[in-house]
Amino acid sequence: MRLNPDCVRDILMYCEDKCTTTSGVEFDPGTTLTMDGRTYNWEELSYHLRQCDLSGYFYKASQDMYGTYFIEDLSPAAHEFLANIRSNDNWSKVKSTASKVGSLSLSTLSSIASAVVAAAIKASLGLP
Structure with a gap:
């Protein structure tokens, strides 16, 4: 499956x-x-x-x-993953990126979710 x-x-x-x-x-x-x-x-x-x-x-x-x-x-790992994918916007970005890179493994999804949140933090702070 x-x-x-x-x-x-x-x-x-x-x-x-x-x-x-x-x-x-x-x-x-x-x-x-x-x-x-x-x-x-x-x-x-x-x-x-x-x-x-x-x-x-x-x-x-x-x-x-x-x-x-x-x-x-x-x-704690599940809570962190959920915190990163709770918003539908973040979740859509995570799934889209995972699809583009061709991996839907849980470790890949978690890594992408962390990167999506890190990018949002940088953007919110006005950092490059």
Whole structure:
């Protein structure tokens, strides 16, 4: 399955919204996720949950023998990535740049997101 950057972003945003200091998030087999009009079926959702976990975006994530994913919280890396891609304008720039360079890996998306924010900071400060 190919990585869908929008699915990753939506999962992270959903977890950020739902996780608290006392409870995490569960994704049961058969679950779908709908965010901003985009719906992800269980196969796509579970694949991207695993990719987020393998990339270090979850804090204390696990999957039980029935396939239920439990995420206690997001990692600092996930919070940083989300901070950089939260605005739709930044996210569009990140996806456009990733498409141009031909890589949609999570590490590439994160690097591009950091560069987009750095460029915005320079522009805001009037720096070259």
